[in-house]
Amino acid sequence: MWFSSVYLKTLRDFRVPILGWGLGLGFLMTAVFAAVPALLATPAARASIVALGPSFAWFADPIKIDTPGGYATWKYGLTVLVVALWPILAQSAMLRGEEERGTMDVLLSLPRGRFRVVIEKVAAMWSALVLMAVLVGLLAFAGARKSNVDISLVATIAYGLNLALISAVFGAIALLLAQFTSERRAAAGWTAGLLLVFVVLDMVHRVVPNTLWVSRLSPVYYFNLSKPLVPGYGFDAGAMVLLLGLSIVLSGIAVWLFVRRDIGGVVLTRRERPAVRAALPAGDWSLRSVYLRGLAMVAMPTVWWTLGIAGFAAWMVIVVKQTEAQLKSLLQGSALGGDILKAGGGDVATNTTILSLLFVFLPLMLMAFAVTQANRWAADEEDGRLEIVLSTPQSRLGVLLGRFAALTTATVTISVLTLATTSVASSITGIALDGGNLVAATLSMIPLGLLVAAIGYLLSGWLSAAVDTGLISFLLLIWFFISFLGPGLSWPDASLRLSAFYYYGAPLLHGVQPADLAVIVVAAAVALALGSYRFVRKDIAV
Amino acid sequence: MTAPIIEIDKLTKSYGGRRGIVDVSLQIREGEVFGFLGPNGAGKTTTIRILMALLRADRGAARVAGLDSWQKSVDIKRLIGYVPGEPSLDPNLTGGQLLEYFAHLRGGVDQSYLKQLIERLELDPGRKFRHYSTGNKRKVVLIQAFMHRPRVLILDEPTSGLDPLNQQEFDGMVREARDDGRTVFLSSHVLSEVEKTCTRVGIIRDGRLVRVGGVAELKDIKRYEITIHFAQPVPIETFAQLEGVAGVEKLANGSAVRLAMQGSADAVIKAAARYPVVSLTSYEPSLEDVFLRFYESDGKAPQEVAGVV
Structure with missing residues (x-):
């Protein structure tokens, strides 16, 4: 049955993401509903969180955040947008990926028109998103019922559908951009960048007065107009229709372009440079060794991730300075404040405590970067791109360590530039940060990034690139949940220690904890050693 | 006789659970051009990839220049130029950049010889790999295999995707390598190419090497056909x-017969001479015909072929 049409075959290809994202987000909402009643148990706690809301309005609209639905919508208002990453990856690969692999030629040799093929594929993506939305809605509803949270099934399903709509919009953008790029990776990268830009545009009106018109340029703004989980707020049908219309129009343009262009070609072809036969040797620094080649490969991603991570760190410093007074009074006077401080690792004597809490996102981002680079290593091996390299007199261990060293250089660069940016931001804003602790907070991210990369390298010894990436992403998600929901759910210390974030601790407050740092360094070294042991013995590209 | 360079x-x-190759044994002497023939999935690429230490054998041994292909893979790869069956390279680098990268990994190559190869195969090194046609991608891979003048060339279907002119150029490169005393081990489906360039041939089927012999030897054991037209039925x-x-x-x-022959035609000629012969034609099959016949029997090599090694 699953191979009787392009639609069904594509839907079958999406079965793991449907289940993975659907179950992941569904259980996230279930966990939030389980944790929130304890956080909002007392009138004082509810009052403090209501007071805290406006200070973090830049992050998400604080509406009825003293209710479970309002709190979940506020706290995960932006976080849930990670779900858009899957359609971005899937739709950038939907046509362009098949063209790169050459499978599109075979598909289009069948007695089916291009239009029908692409329409069936797009329909499969939308069906997958709807299925995912329903799964999220059902699990969120079940979680709410289990925790005695009063939210209707219609509300949770509408929440899921709103997520599906914004995901469809970004998927459609990826599909459209893939008509202009010769590689799926480029289309995915540009769309992910646009996602970030649109998130920031949506934030603007909540931070800067009279800028609503700017935010209205962002699809994320229309996503945020619907808040079905917030009691009495409901969803904005007009905004949802607009998101649907936008994804239809963008997909329609992509389809229109696809049926008219060359397979394997791009819509706007750049004129090729004339041949440079005399240009050998090219004398390019990056061609001198596996390490330098690895460095060149990771250079551009490093620039973008540095902008993201260092920019986020600097922005946090500025935001904390702006909200200094409100945060101090709020955190000192509430039970919730106590929990937050526990997670942040200190008291409210200085802004450092708040920054310490926010800085936990930095290693998370660096680890996400490591995931992408571990994926690249696994994909290079899987696609046979290491075959000729390994036919030269380079040892397998040398090739693996060369690439890992390049990745290490990139993570060190990101961390050092984050340190520099944060130092500049703190001196400009006047926030006093302990220099040594700031160094610890930024540089102790490095072992965490390397741990994730080493685990990715290790797993690639047995698993395909896709499964490897999925597993380490899942591991990252699990660690995040353990560290951020575990304390709220009063999990034992032994459980909290299962997360790598536990060992990062609160270095902005307490500096480097050598024992904890050693745990991560040793774990990373063991994973890399095992990964190397496996790689030098395994069959390549099998 | 020279010592085997590949054992x-x-x-x-x-x-x-899937079969790769089973008990394959083979020796190739230095200076030989050895053709490795077999249908898809027979085990040609598996054998080659074990030689290149990209796969690890379950049993048995492979040696190049007396060195174990797994234990001494780095030393061996100094001697080898390799063309994989399905080349995949960084699509964002130009052909020139890729060649320079591999040249560096090999510790440097003679730039004038490299340029000579580029000219010879008419490769435009300024284009990105992803913009190359299949044939041009193959040229990049061929050049990187030849550019350091390796002692041994291991080539997995090297001419796949090349146009006839470039195939001729490739034949010339292989001949020159042979004349220089270098060894070439190539797998191919293009039997005319094997027939032209190889001195010996091995045939692998279902993971087992079923035949090794000189190209001329293979022809000796082949059948040929004689068709005789008579003036009247015989x-x-x-x-x-x-x-x-x-x-x-x-x-x-009945006024003509087609005879499948194996061996001398003396008896046939003498018997035909007893009748009025209008015409007599003899058809000598190509190596391709020999090859196809070799695989036409389901599961067994024909006895007369299996017996001659």
Whole structure:
């Protein structure tokens, strides 16, 4: 049955993401509903969180955040947008990926028109998103019922559908951009960048007065107009229709372009440079060794991730300075404040405590970067791109360590530039940060990034690139949940220690904890050693 | 006789439960051009990838220049130029950049020879790999295999995707390598190419090496056909029992016969001379025909072929 049409075959290809994202987000909402009643148990706690809301309005609209639905919508208002990453990856690969692999030629040799093929594929993506939305809605509803949270099934399903709509919009953008790029990776990268830009545009009106018109340029703004989980707020049908219309129009343009262009070609072809036969040797620094080649490969991603991570760190410093007074009074006077401080690792004597809490996102981002680079290593091996390299007199261990060293250089660069940016931001804003602790907070991210990369390298010894990436992403998600929901759910210390974030601790407050740092360094070294042991013995590209 | 530079001894490899190769044994002498023939999935690429230490054999040994292909892979790769069956390279680098990268990894190559190869195969090194046609991608891979003048060339279907002119150029490059005393081990489906360039041939089927011999030897054991047209019908039985006749087919209502021959045609000629002969034609099959016949019997090599090694 699953191979009787392009639609069904594509839907079958999406079965793991449907289940993975659907179950992941569904259980996230279930966990939030389980944790929130304890956080909002007392009138004082509810009052403090209501007071805290406006200070973090830049992050998400604080509406009825003293209710479970309002709190979940506020706290995960932006976080849930990670779900858009899957359609971005899937739709950038939907046509362009098949063209790169050459499978599109075979598909289009069948007695089916291009239009029908692409329409069936797009329909499969939308069906997958709807299925995912329903799964999220059902699990969120079940979680709410289990925790005695009063939210209707219609509300949770509408929440899921709103997520599906914004995901469809970004998927459609990826599909459209893939008509202009010769590689799926480029289309995915540009769309992910646009996602970030649109998130920031949506934030603007909540931070800067009279800028609503700017935010209205962002699809994320229309996503945020619907808040079905917030009691009495409901969803904005007009905004949802607009998101649907936008994804239809963008997909329609992509389809229109696809049926008219060359397979394997791009819509706007750049004129090729004339041949440079005399240009050998090219004398390019990056061609001198596996390490330098690895460095060149990771250079551009490093620039973008540095902008993201260092920019986020600097922005946090500025935001904390702006909200200094409100945060101090709020955190000192509430039970919730106590929990937050526990997670942040200190008291409210200085802004450092708040920054310490926010800085936990930095290693998370660096680890996400490591995931992408571990994926690249696994994909290079899987696609046979290491075959000729390994036919030269380079040892397998040398090739693996060369690439890992390049990745290490990139993570060190990101961390050092984050340190520099944060130092500049703190001196400009006047926030006093302990220099040594700031160094610890930024540089102790490095072992965490390397741990994730080493685990990715290790797993690639047995698993395909896709499964490897999925597993380490899942591991990252699990660690995040353990560290951020575990304390709220009063999990034992032994459980909290299962997360790598536990060992990062609160270095902005307490500096480097050598024992904890050693745990991560040793774990990373063991994973890399095992990964190397496996790689030098395994069959390549099998 | 020169010493073998490639020695494969009872090499066995399986992929989980799937058969790869079974007890493959082979010796290739230095300076030989050896053709490795077999249908898709027969085990050619598996054998080659074990030699290149990209796969690890379950049993048996493979040696190049007396060095174990797995234990001493780095030393061996100094001697080898390799063309993989399905080349995949960084799509964002130009052909020139890729060649320079591999040249660096090999510790440097003679730039004038590299440029000579680029000119010879008419490669435009300024284009990105992803913009190359299949044939041009193959040229990049061929050049990187030849550019350091390796002592041994291991080439997995090297001319796949090349146009006839470039195939001719490739034949010339292989001949020059042979004349320089270098060894070439190539797998191919293009039998005319093997026939032209190789001195010996091995045939692998279902993971087992079923035949190794000189190209001329293979032709010796091949069948050939004689078709004789007579002025009148002749009794077919006259030819059926003759020495060297493997099969008889009656044509044109009995006034012509087609004989499948194996060995000398002397008896047939003498028998035919008893009747008025209009014409006699002999058809000598190409290596391709030999190859196809070799695989036409389901599961078994024909006895007369299996017996001649």
